[in-house]
Amino acid sequence: TLAAPAIAQSNPQITWRLASSFPKSLDTIYGGAEVMSKMVEEASDGNFKIQVFAAGEIVPGLQVADAVMNGTVEACHTVGYYFWGKDPTWALGAAVPFSLNARGMNAWHYHGGGIELYNEFLGKQGLYGLPGGNTGAQMGGWFRKEISTVEDLKGLKMRVGGFAGKVMEKLGLVPQQIAGGDIYPALEKGTIDATEWVGPYDDEKLGFYKVAPYYYYPGWWEGGPTVHFMFSKEKMESLPKQYQQLLHTASQAADADMLQKYDMKNPKALKTLVANGTQLRAFSPEIMQACFKAANEVYSEMEANNAEFAKIWGSIKDFRKDWFTWEQLAEFNYDYFMMSEANKGEL
Amino acid sequence: TLAAPAIAQSNPQITWRLASSFPKSLDTIYGGAEVMSKMVEEASDGNFKIQVFAAGEIVPGLQVADAVMNGTVEACHTVGYYFWGKDPTWALGAAVPFSLNARGMNAWHYHGGGIELYNEFLGKQGLYGLPGGNTGAQMGGWFRKEISTVEDLKGLKMRVGGFAGKVMEKLGLVPQQIAGGDIYPALEKGTIDATEWVGPYDDEKLGFYKVAPYYYYPGWWEGGPTVHFMFSKEKMESLPKQYQQLLHTASQAADADMLQKYDMKNPKALKTLVANGTQLRAFSPEIMQACFKAANEVYSEMEANNAEFAKIWGSIKDFRKDWFTWEQLAEFNYDYFMMSEANKGEL
Numbered sequence: 217t218l219a220a221p222a223i224a225q226s227n228p229q230i231t232w233r234l235a236s237s238f239p240k241s242l243d244t245i246y247g248g249a250e251v252m253s254k255m256v257e258e259a260s261d262g263n264f265k266i267q268v269f270a271a272g273e274i275v276p277g278l279q280v281a282d283a284v285m286n287g288t289v290e291a292c293h294t295v296g297y298y299f300w301g302k303d304p305t306w307a308l309g310a311a312v313p314f315s316l317n318a319r320g321m322n323a324w325h326y327h328g329g330g331i332e333l334y335n336e337f338l339g340k341q342g343l344y345g346l347p348g349g350n351t352g353a354q355m356g357g358w359f360r361k362e363i364s365t366v367e368d369l370k371g372l373k374m375r376v377g378g379f380a381g382k383v384m385e386k387l388g389l390v391p392q393q394i395a396g397g398d399i400y401p402a403l404e405k406g407t408i409d410a411t412e413w414v415g416p417y418d419d420e421k422l423g424f425y426k427v428a429p430y431y432y433y434p435g436w437w438e439g440g441p442t443v444h445f446m447f448s449k450e451k452m453e454s455l456p457k458q459y460q461q462l463l464h465t466a467s468q469a470a471d472a473d474m475l476q477k478y479d480m481k482n483p484k485a486l487k488t489l490v491a492n493g494t495q496l497r498a499f500s501p502e503i504m505q506a507c508f509k510a511a512n513e514v515y516s517e518m519e520a521n522n523a524e525f526a527k528i529w530g531s532i533k534d535f536r537k538d539w540f541t542w543e544q545l546a547e548f549n550y551d552y553f554m555m556s557e558a559n560k561g562e563l
Numbered sequence: 564t565l566a567a568p569a570i571a572q573s574n575p576q577i578t579w580r581l582a583s584s585f586p587k588s589l590d591t592i593y594g595g596a597e598v599m600s601k602m603v604e605e606a607s608d609g610n611f612k613i614q615v616f617a618a619g620e621i622v623p624g625l626q627v628a629d630a631v632m633n634g635t636v637e638a639c640h641t642v643g644y645y646f647w648g649k650d651p652t653w654a655l656g657a658a659v660p661f662s663l664n665a666r667g668m669n670a671w672h673y674h675g676g677g678i679e680l681y682n683e684f685l686g687k688q689g690l691y692g693l694p695g696g697n698t699g700a701q702m703g704g705w706f707r708k709e710i711s712t713v714e715d716l717k718g719l720k721m722r723v724g725g726f727a728g729k730v731m732e733k734l735g736l737v738p739q740q741i742a743g744g745d746i747y748p749a750l751e752k753g754t755i756d757a758t759e760w761v762g763p764y765d766d767e768k769l770g771f772y773k774v775a776p777y778y779y780y781p782g783w784w785e786g787g788p789t790v791h792f793m794f795s796k797e798k799m800e801s802l803p804k805q806y807q808q809l810l811h812t813a814s815q816a817a818d819a820d821m822l823q824k825y826d827m828k829n830p831k832a833l834k835t836l837v838a839n840g841t842q843l844r845a846f847s848p849e850i851m852q853a854c855f856k857a858a859n860e861v862y863s864e865m866e867a868n869n870a871e872f873a874k875i876w877g878s879i880k881d882f883r884k885d886w887f888t889w890e891q892l893a894e895f896n897y898d899y900f901m902m903s904e905a906n907k908g909e910l
Binding site for chain 1: 573574602605606607608609610661664665666667669670671672673674675699700701702703762763780781782783786803804805808809811812813815816818819820822823824826827828829830831833834843845846851855880882883884885886887888889890891892893894895896897898900901902904905906909910
């Protein structure tokens, strides 16, 4: 027999495992990893496979970054702020209260040095992260009773993602950490008074409108959260160059795709929720101002004690000022006109 | 010598040529094709090359779709509305007055059937199109004198892209078709009274602020225009499957990347323009209402006479109503709060 001919194998066969923080039932956010995996597999002619596992299948949803760090899996799909308890810097690549909106985060990540800055931090944990989805500005969540003043927040037990809870604590709210599947019964029994998740499409599936009729906006703690693909830095660097590039391209495409999917699905779900009795409420200006003040106090403390946090948050803040100044010209005035015509029944 | 071994070549060597409608000097919009080309080349290990030619290098900027249709090149990077004179349906995949904004267009293209509907139309011209960039809501352009009323538009000579000109004609404006490089001298000499292009980053390079100080917003004719990659349908279908998939993935990534780049560059450019004396002005509510009414008249005429236009515009309109209803909850209120804080100097 002949020896194998000396032809470089352009697309070597590689299989990776990716652990998701999300359940399969949430097809938009869980689906982002499947979208990316499919893109990679098809563009490599079936040779680079990334197997996606839902939360709990091989790793609990909130331990997926650790699973990459300890070598259990090569990649995960998660939100950086889940790990803010290790260090608040984790949250900055994802979302913190009163940060950028989705387009602002995307501009900062891809062309404002965000990907590089966040990876200076992630690299020390043995990770390499790329944006892998966005939900757009989230809703502020479901409340069993109306809340109008800061006083109404005092003692309120609310299921809310980590970092934002720290800000809310300053206002007397009692944040609760509850895994996705346990939220509904807790809300139904009154063990908690309120919960937030994402927006109409996901929230309708989770059924919160049946037990907490007041649906508040905006979710000031998630103006445009970035979901991330986090890869083992070592395994990423040992891939053939073309696969590394393919991961970048597929991640950027899947990142965009998640927001596109939410944006198509949320408007219809909102109509269904309202038809089912959901009461829409805006947070009062008093509450918004108090939360903004509390958030800034938290940031000042963290900046004083954490140089890495201060560096990345400084970069976001610099752009944030310019972004929200520019956005109020063409974008805001176009949208404002169109929204007004929608409300007049002219669209 | 041995014959070549019978090993399937996973990544065959292919070289395509792509004609851009844009000059190299506009690095965001011209750059979109280079971004896509680089993604494809790198992910195929250098085997699938797409050579990008700027407007005029091998094909004039406004004839690139024809060049794909007649087989001169395999692909182009352009904006569908450049060809609305052939049939107004061309414009619908890109932008028409008072249509969706950038996020709305993206949702519609990728998850609302937009890509498929537009390709039903493009396929008849032998093309296959994929979104390949977006500028975000554009500015309304540069005017030598202030305009406050609809009366002020009468007789005004303005360089403006095709379809919008048809709407403006109804209000007495005289639209002018002028190629990019000739706009500045025409504006300087007073041959035209006004011009529009994109937004601060591009417009600053083109220097319009030096000869027309009033910079209006919003560009109601381009709330979120989609730039397209258009491929020869036949050549696309004859590619190996993995290259077809790679073109889809790279196009979606490059599509997102262009908006991300504009969003990072526009805010800084706006500050420079204002420092150089640019006067920002909003179109008056009277003008906006008159333009909206004129646009709706144009649409009614086209829908009555063009079934293909009516079908696609109907699909956009259905979603437009729901989109601008949903957007005014979390997204609008979040942005409004942040813009207010920006204006108070609190960011």
